[in-house]
Amino acid sequence: MHKPLTQKRLHAAIIVTAILAAATAQAAEVTVNQHDKAFVVEGNKIETITINVGDTLRFKNDDPFFHNIFSLSDLKTFDLGSFPKGKSKTVTFDRAGMAEVECAIHPEMYIEVTVK
Amino acid sequence: MKIHPKFILMAHKVLFITCLSIAATSIQAGEDYSHFLRPAEVPQPDNNRITTARVELGKMLFFDPRLSGSNWISCGTCHNPALGWSDGLPTAVGHGMGVLERATPTILNTAYQPLQLWDGRARTLEQQALGPLKATGEMNQDLDEVIRELSVLKGYRDAFEDAYPGEGITKETLAKALATYERTIVSTEAPFDRWVKGETHAMSKTAQKGFEVFLNKGRCVLCHSGFNFTDNGFHNLGLKGDHDPGRYGIRKIKILKGAFKTPTLRDVELTAPYMHNGMYKTLKEVIDHYDRGGDTKDNLDPNMQPLHLNPSEKASLVSFLKSLTGEPAPVTLPRLPIE
Numbered sequence: 001m002h003k004p005l006t007q008k009r010l011h012a013a014i015i016v017t018a019i020l021a022a023a024t025a026q027a028a029e030v031t032v033n034q035h036d037k038a039f040v041v042e043g044n045k046i047e048t049i050t051i052n053v054g055d056t057l058r059f060k061n062d063d064p065f066f067h068n069i070f071s072l073s074d075l076k077t078f079d080l081g082s083f084p085k086g087k088s089k090t091v092t093f094d095r096a097g098m099a100e101v102e103c104a105i106h107p108e109m110y111i112e113v114t115v116k
Numbered sequence: 117m118k119i120h121p122k123f124i125l126m127a128h129k130v131l132f133i134t135c136l137s138i139a140a141t142s143i144q145a146g147e148d149y150s151h152f153l154r155p156a157e158v159p160q161p162d163n164n165r166i167t168t169a170r171v172e173l174g175k176m177l178f179f180d181p182r183l184s185g186s187n188w189i190s191c192g193t194c195h196n197p198a199l200g201w202s203d204g205l206p207t208a209v210g211h212g213m214g215v216l217e218r219a220t221p222t223i224l225n226t227a228y229q230p231l232q233l234w235d236g237r238a239r240t241l242e243q244q245a246l247g248p249l250k251a252t253g254e255m256n257q258d259l260d261e262v263i264r265e266l267s268v269l270k271g272y273r274d275a276f277e278d279a280y281p282g283e284g285i286t287k288e289t290l291a292k293a294l295a296t297y298e299r300t301i302v303s304t305e306a307p308f309d310r311w312v313k314g315e316t317h318a319m320s321k322t323a324q325k326g327f328e329v330f331l332n333k334g335r336c337v338l339c340h341s342g343f344n345f346t347d348n349g350f351h352n353l354g355l356k357g358d359h360d361p362g363r364y365g366i367r368k369i370k371i372l373k374g375a376f377k378t379p380t381l382r383d384v385e386l387t388a389p390y391m392h393n394g395m396y397k398t399l400k401e402v403i404d405h406y407d408r409g410g411d412t413k414d415n416l417d418p419n420m421q422p423l424h425l426n427p428s429e430k431a432s433l434v435s436f437l438k439s440l441t442g443e444p445a446p447v448t449l450p451r452l453p454i455e
Binding site for chain 2: 037064065066068070072079081082084104105106107108
């Protein structure tokens with residue numbers, strides 16, 4: 001005997017939710033501060049960072065002037081626009097590879113993001 | 117006479133706010149502003165260290181008009197040491213007296229800059245050095261031709277051999293020598309520097325007030341920071357009638373449309389006219405522009421905003437900017453090889 005259609009849909013929804021929940025549980029968010037025109041994680045200036053597929057980088061501006069974080073890399077192209085002190089913007093990396101991330105206003109600010 | 121408690125409370129508040137205001141904006145000689153002093157060591161790449169022979173060769177090349185296609189324009193024609201290593205013109209004049217679109221930037225302290233040219237398209241002085249030679253609007257030179265021309269002159273053959281033994285006269289050694297000479301063109305001690313070091317009267321009271329405006333109400337330091345008074349960044353200042361894409365030509369990011377590199381303020385008194393298109397003749401005009409918060413608001417840098425400076429504050433800012441003029445650094449001209 002076939003299960004009713006609504007029951008099938010319910011099972012599918014549960015499976016999808018479970019998968020999403022598992023993915024969400026594994027994904028991490030890392031805050032990358034902009035401080036003295038440098039990328040800083042937990043107080044340390046960085047030039048590279050390694051994260052996992054699905055992880056999110058939160059770029060937070062601690063400087064008294066605007067920053068504008070972007071990447072034109074094949075892995076991830078984005079332009080977060082300019083944002084002032086105290087504000088932050090996020091980017092989620094959903095594929096493995098390497099992305100070069102810069103500040104458009106201050107090109108000395110540069111990091112390589114490796115996504116595994 | 118009995119004073120009402122409310123009056124005493126109000127007087128305390130006024131005194132407190134006044135003290136806070138003074139604390140927030142006062143500057144004193146002897147305070148630590150040492151990050152505004154030029155580092156003694158000039159950055160130099162491992163594969164092109166500064167030597168006397170390389171500086172001498174670079175200077176010969178810098179002032180030699182035979183580096184141009186017309187044999188009439190040298191690097192020093194536009195980067196004139198008598199004019200603050202610029203040319204005193206709104207925008208540069210190049211090959212065939214053609215007027216170019218951008219001002220000649222001073223080359224003072226370029227050794228310290230991570231990116232060269234108004235739009236930052238060259239990362240090193242070595243990369244930058246041959247650009248103007250090749251540009252048809254500037255020196256209009258064929259690089260292979262200039263290498264042949266230099267190679268027939270014994271004076272240059274010897275000078276290249278002294279500077280770069282065994283490397284010959286090539287595009288690479290030509291660029292390296294020019295870059296080396298440029299690394300010696302650095303700012304000298306200015307009244308501001310002496311004041312930072314504790315010489316209380318090195319800078320006038322007006323200039324000191326200007327420094328206070330520079331750091332606070334004027335918001336100048338947001339971009340003109342550090343010893344070279346630049347963030348080495350790119351900003352659209354909202355210049356009226358200007359349509360040059362600037363840095364956007366190199367990086368296709370919206371904020372960079374019309375953005376140009378923040379120039380140094382060292383010796384700024386000597387490098388008029390100002391801005392990348394030379395549209396302002398005086399420092400006062402520049403300050404008035406910033407005071408308005410820029411004119412063209414389309415894609416204006418977000419750090420720009422009206423400043424509401426009063427005439428006294430503007431005048432003090434000019435005085436401070438003039439205190440960044442260093443002692444004259446004598447430049448001796450080289451004797452160029454003729455055979």
